[in-house]
Structure formats: structure tokens, C-alpha cells
Amino acid sequence: MDKGNHFEVKDRSLASQGMKNMELAELHMGALLKVKKRFEQEKPLKGVRIGLALHVTKETGILVRTLIAGGAEVAITGCNPLSTQDDVAAALAEEGVMVWAYKGETKEDYYRYINKVIEFKPHITIDDGCDLVSEIHKSHSHLIPEIICGCEETTTGIIRLKAMEKDNALKYPMIAVNDNMTKHLVDNFYGTGQSTVDGILRATNILFAGKNFVVCGYGSCGKGVAKRAKGLGANVIVTEVDNFRALQAAYDGFKVMKIENAAQIGDIFCTVTGNKNIIRLEHMQVMKNGAILCNSGHFDNEIEIPALQEAAQSKRRVREAMDEYLLNNKKIFILGEGRLINLAAAEGHPSEVMSTSFCGQALACEFGVQNKGRMENKVIQLPRELDDEIAGLQLEAMGLEIDQMTREQKDYLESWEEGT
Ligand SMILES: NC(=O)c1ccc[n+]([C@@H]2O[C@H](COP(=O)([O-])OP(=O)(O)OC[C@H]3O[C@@H](n4cnc5c(N)ncnc54)[C@H](O)[C@@H]3O)[C@@H](O)[C@H]2O)c1
Known part of the structure; x- marks a missing residue:
């Protein structure tokens, strides 16, 4: 194991392979790269600490870079003991990202690493399966007043969060990125x-x-x-x-x-x-x-x-x-x-799939910052327009164009007077 102040990864010498894999991922993540480009200019996440418990894969590496491009500080650990790509973890450590993850983590290390992310005092949490949120609620509730919101990536996490909401146990707003239509279609179904x-x-x-x-x-x-x-x-x-x-x-x-x-x-x-x-x-x-x-x-x-x-x-x-x-x-x-x-046993979803899911995560972080203090401590959905924006970004990345409604068509759909 290689350890430093800001990381604990299997083998730092794997970093150059991790960089190459992230380069390959980028080729198929055009939609997310568009968000990254805008973030570089607008810095919507300036000064925001984002703590992630996500599968540490090459695609997640591109999300991490996107959040950093938006001005955020990032700390990341895995969300499953078997899913970390060790070369990507090494590459992120090389880029100076706070990263704690290796493939085959013991249960002790898994929770020790989640606690490392919590020590970083995130303003936004990004989870895949709700372990980070649940650990914060169970053992670190004093941090909650500083937390703007959380973003959840998967169905199982949403089920756990809704159970917390029902018990009045949810103490900060959670954005159900999983429930984006684009996420369910591209990630859950095709991916x-x-x-x-x-x-x-x-x-x-x-x-x-x-x-x-x-x-x-x-x-x-x-x-x-x-x-x-x-x-x-x-x-x-x-x-x-x-x-x-x-x-x-x-x-x-x-x-x-x-x-x-x-x-x-x-x-x-x-x-x-x-x-x-x-x-x-x-x-x-x-x-x-x-x-x-x-x-x-x-x-x-x-x-x-x-x-x-x-x-x-x-x-x-x-x-x-x-x-x-x-x-x-x-x-x-x-x-x-x-x-x-x-x-x-494989490499998770192809990069193109994670591009749409992670557009959802990046835009959810931006939405959270824009709506800081205005969201209820509930499981909330992103507005329909953001979902539409993600689908549009992905179509653009695929080089596809669609029709625009004519004025006449818009009027027709809004009128109740026209009939047979
Ligand atoms: N492998 C991955 O990369 C990946 C990606 C996305 C989601 N997930 C996970 O996959 C799971 C399913 O996600 P989803 O979005 O399809 O959820 P979903 O809620 O759309 O579907 C789950 C289905 O399972 C059925 N079900 C529940 N109990 C059952 C039982 N005893 N026998 C048979 N069917 C039963 C439900 O009726 C439902 O139709 C979740 O745990 C989610 O987090 C995995």
C-alpha cells in the first residue's frame, strides 16, 4: 500500500496507466467535458468542498476533474470494496486529489476511508449507495449545519434516503441524481x-x-x-x-x-x-x-x-x-x-454511459450551490429542464440534431380552442 498525507492507494506507480485510461474515457465523455469547459470559465463551485464516495473508476476521475474545474476542492473514496480501479486511484493521487481507495478493501479500511472524506468536512456529499450520508448522520451529525446538500447516484441509495425522510431522520437535502430520466435510461437500462x-x-x-x-x-x-x-x-x-x-x-x-x-x-x-x-x-x-x-x-x-x-x-x-x-x-x-x-468482473459502465450520469452529478452540485438554504431536508429531484439539458448535451456529443417546434405548433399545443 502507498500512503501519503492526502492519499492511500494500492500502488502509486500505476498512475501513468490511470492517466492513459482517463484519456481514453474522455474520448467518450463529450457531454461531461462540455460541462467541464463551462465550469472552467464560470467557477460555479468556487470554495465548495465536495466529498465523494463513488466507484473509483476512470470515468469518476473525469467527474473529479470537472468538479475541480468548477472551483471545488475534492476528496474521494470508493463506495464498494471491489470496484476501485487502482491505476485511476494512483493517477488521482498524482494529480494532488485527496483519495483513499484500493480494490479489495477490508471492511475496516472501507469505513476508515469514508471517515477520511468526512474529516475533510464536505459542503456537498456525492454518494453511490448512501454510506457516506448514513455515516455522517450516525456519527458526525455536528457537521450537518455546514452541509449544503447531498447527491445520490443509485436506486438503492434513494430507497435508504426515502426511509430516512419518512422517519424524519434526514437532516440535509438530498438530490436524487439517480431519478433523472437520462440517468435511468442510459445508466440503469443500457449501461x-x-x-x-x-x-x-x-x-x-x-x-x-x-x-x-x-x-x-x-x-x-x-x-x-x-x-x-x-x-x-x-x-x-x-x-x-x-x-x-x-x-x-x-x-x-x-x-x-x-x-x-x-x-x-x-x-x-x-x-x-x-x-x-x-x-x-x-x-x-x-x-x-x-x-x-x-x-x-x-x-x-x-x-x-x-x-x-x-x-x-x-x-x-x-x-x-x-x-x-x-x-x-x-x-x-x-x-x-x-x-x-x-x-x-468487468469495468463497470462504459464511459459514454457515465458521461450522462455524471453530467447529472456535476449539474446537481451547481444546482445545490445556487439553491443553498432554499431546499428542504428531503429527497428532491432536479428540475425537468436540467434533465433536458443533459439529454441535449449528449445528443450534441453524438453529433445529432433534432427539430425545433414551429411557433404554430407551440400555439397549437398550448391552446384548448382548436379541435376537430
Ligand atoms: N450494476 C450497476 O451498475 C447498477 C446500476 C444502476 C443501479 N443498480 C442497482 O440495481 C438495483 C435495481 O435498480 P433499478 O433502477 O432497476 O430499480 P427498480 O426499482 O427500477 O427495479 C427493481 C425491481 O425489482 C423488483 N423486485 C423487488 N423485490 C423483488 C423480489 N423479491 N423478486 C423479484 N423482483 C423484485 C421490483 O418490483 C422492481 O421492479 C438497485 O440496487 C440499484 O442500486 C446497479
Whole structure:
């Protein structure tokens, strides 16, 4: 481990590789670079300390640079013990950013690093999964009066924040960046769809065509995963607890059934619900020999791994991100220890995806500063116009143009007098 006053990273000598990877990321992050360029001129975040607990990847590196370009001071740690790209962490340390992260963090280090970010006394927190906000509320509430707002990146974080809001436990305003339409479309749907399948392929090198692929949860992420698995020729089965979503899956052409039935016929299982214990020991007991299980939801509690561990006759690591458990003399494989498979076994979302998500984060920070003291201690959404601005920036980055409404069309849509 390399340590300094402002960093703790795996290996500082990886910095030049991290810089190259960030250079590559930038090529596909045109929308965020446009925000960065404006920030360089306008400095909307001047004097603002921003503390981040995000996956430390090359794309996050570009967000960090964007916030700094806007005048902010930044401190960053990871939001998952397995998702840090060590070369990027080293590159950020090289650039003078306060960074505490390495891939494979112990639980102690994970929380020690979160506390390093808290010691930096952030005015704005950016979270992916709410651990930073939750730690501040639980153990450092004296810092809250100085905090302008927080920004949350993922569905699971929003669920936790809404629970805090309901209990009147939320003590500063939180912007639900996750709930931007652009974020759900590009990140949860297209991003998670592709990168989850990428993670499963890298971990196993299995052929999807002809396999029964079970997706648990048909939300934005689950829909993306199902679509991509189908594209590779898998027979996709969906399990759900929500009637509307289940109906959507059925009309999209997928088999819908209970997990207890899917468990018996599935070859590959992927949970992506944001809920816990979706695939339990009782389901694993009836699975086929060789069944492969993974998770792409935020936390590693969607598959009941502790119960499997207890019941298994043996466990061994057979590939880098693949553990074999012998259960009733059948082999059950767990990928990436049940953590987000797209980050544990692949590289997370492609840069272009994170460009839209992080436009949301950067603009949320700016919105927070502009509205300091005027936001309630609630989970709030960014105005629709900002979402539209992000979509526009991304279209521009893709070199696409769209029509503008004519005056006549605008009048038509606003009038109630014109009819048949
Ligand atoms: N892997 C990634 O990179 C990535 C990216 C974005 C979000 N996420 C995470 O993925 C998870 C899902 O996010 P989302 O945006 O799709 O959420 P969502 O709320 O749109 O969808 C979740 C779905 O799971 C269903 N569900 C809940 N309990 C279930 C159960 N017991 N069995 C079957 N289905 C059940 C819900 O009814 C819902 O339709 C969250 O944890 C989120 O944080 C991961």
C-alpha cells in the first residue's frame, strides 16, 4: 500500500496507466467535458468542498476533474470494496486529489476511508449507495449545519434516503441524481444491461445462446439485462413481485414465473432488485448442477451466500471471479462474491454511459450551490429542464440534431380552442 498525507492507494506507480485510461474515457465523455469547459470559465463551485464516495473508476476521475474545474476542492473514496480501479486511484493521487481507495478493501479500511472524506468536512456529499450520508448522520451529525446538500447516484441509495425522510431522520437535502430520466435510461437500462452481461462473460466465458437466463427484478436495470441476454440468444425468464413490471416482462416476450420454479430450470441467474435474499438456500437446493449465480444490484445481499456457505460441503475459487460451492453434491457457482458483477468482473459502465450520469452529478452540485438554504431536508429531484439539458448535451456529443417546434405548433399545443 502507498500512503501519503492526502492519499492511500494500492500502488502509486500505476498512475501513468490511470492517466492513459482517463484519456481514453474522455474520448467518450463529450457531454461531461462540455460541462467541464463551462465550469472552467464560470467557477460555479468556487470554495465548495465536495466529498465523494463513488466507484473509483476512470470515468469518476473525469467527474473529479470537472468538479475541480468548477472551483471545488475534492476528496474521494470508493463506495464498494471491489470496484476501485487502482491505476485511476494512483493517477488521482498524482494529480494532488485527496483519495483513499484500493480494490479489495477490508471492511475496516472501507469505513476508515469514508471517515477520511468526512474529516475533510464536505459542503456537498456525492454518494453511490448512501454510506457516506448514513455515516455522517450516525456519527458526525455536528457537521450537518455546514452541509449544503447531498447527491445520490443509485436506486438503492434513494430507497435508504426515502426511509430516512419518512422517519424524519434526514437532516440535509438530498438530490436524487439517480431519478433523472437520462440517468435511468442510459445508466440503469443500457449501461447495466451491457456491462452486467460483460461481467458474466468475463467471469465465466460461457455461451449465452440456448441457456435459460433468469433475471430477478424487471426494473430499469433488469430490463436492460434481459434485453442484452436475449440478444445473445438466451431464453430469458423474469421473476418479479410487482404486477405491472411482471406484465411488462410478459408483453416484452419473456417467460415470467416464481423464483422457486425458475430455480429448477435456470442455467444463469442474475439478481437486480435492490432488495435482499431474492435467491435463498431453498432455491439453490433445487438448482441444476453447474448453475451460475450473480448479482448486479447494489449490495451483496441479493443472493443468500452466508446460508450457502454454511450448507455447502466445500468451497473453492476456480477462476478469478468465480467460486464453486458443492451443495448436495451439485456444483453451484457464485460470481464476484455476489457483488455488482459488472464492477467486480468487468469495468463497470462504459464511459459514454457515465458521461450522462455524471453530467447529472456535476449539474446537481451547481444546482445545490445556487439553491443553498432554499431546499428542504428531503429527497428532491432536479428540475425537468436540467434533465433536458443533459439529454441535449449528449445528443450534441453524438453529433445529432433534432427539430425545433414551429411557433404554430407551440400555439397549437398550448391552446384548448382548436379541435376537430
Ligand atoms: N450494476 C450497476 O451498475 C447498477 C446500476 C444502476 C443501479 N443498480 C442497482 O440495481 C438495483 C435495481 O435498480 P433499478 O433502477 O432497476 O430499480 P427498480 O426499482 O427500477 O427495479 C427493481 C425491481 O425489482 C423488483 N423486485 C423487488 N423485490 C423483488 C423480489 N423479491 N423478486 C423479484 N423482483 C423484485 C421490483 O418490483 C422492481 O421492479 C438497485 O440496487 C440499484 O442500486 C446497479
